[in-house]
Amino acid sequence: MPLDQKLKDAFADALSVDQSVITDSLKYQGIPEWDSISHMVLISRIEEAFDISIDTDDVIALSSVAKAKEILKKYNVSS
């Protein structure tokens, strides 16, 4: 599965929103569903999807879908 789709699935699952909501411009706290609590679930789902462990600094830095893609590059994930 392409990386973008995998990430979209993780976001949609963690935030319980439709995939159409998940765009690069979507920001943390930009919708009610992406709050500090669901952010914890989101990190967990991304870790599971890509089999990585995200550092605390990156947990905080992951403030948008676009930023998530940028951070994932650091972890050398592949689709």
Add this chain to the structure above:
Amino acid sequence: MLPGKQIMITGASRGIGRAAALLLASEGAQVILLARSLDQLEKLRDEIKSAGGNSLVYKADVSQAEAVSEVFEDLNRQKIYLDSLVNNAGIMKDAVIQMAGQDMTREIYETNVFGMMHVTRLAVKSILKKRGGSIVNMSSIVGVYGNLGQSVYASSKSAIIGYTKSLSKELASLQIRVNALAPGFIDTDMIKNMDSRFYERNLQSIGMKRIGTPEDVAKAILFLCSDLSSYVTGQIIGVDGGMVL
């Protein structure tokens, strides 16, 4: 009661941690045991194994963040994720205020508070992979009521109560329950060198007129780690035989 569950216990080599390890393992959990003494942990691992149980042991001082992080990295590599965490590691030192220096204060807080918080932070990430679980923190009766000569220790145990209540609110919607136990006078190494007058005074203040055992507390841990407490969160449960301070 706990088949297939993976449960981490800190401070597992002695006292309450050891009793909890034996009881939870006997109920089918794989117990992941942390302590400063590998020698004692290995003996405990053998004991659990000969009783048909399953455990993993790690030498790790919870006040050393790096060592704890390495434990979780190892567990993550093995795809072992926690269902429950028992934050049992703690140190007790008594001193009246003018004798309680900064070094002693830091030492107590590094283990009882900062270490506990670091373990919990990593454990929550792990428990989220299981879509829910339970965290059991070890406070104390003195964290609830205070005690003469224990302002530092008691305040560290009070911090655990505030942490437990706040974290239970943060994590409830994620199906992670967070509770604390407040044991009273329990027969562990921590009270081994207690002055006999204090020992007798404490004993007289217990309604049930007997000292608690580590096994008494372990049963409460079993309750909080199991589905028996499936709707219990944010609670501070006394295990004190009716002790009055």
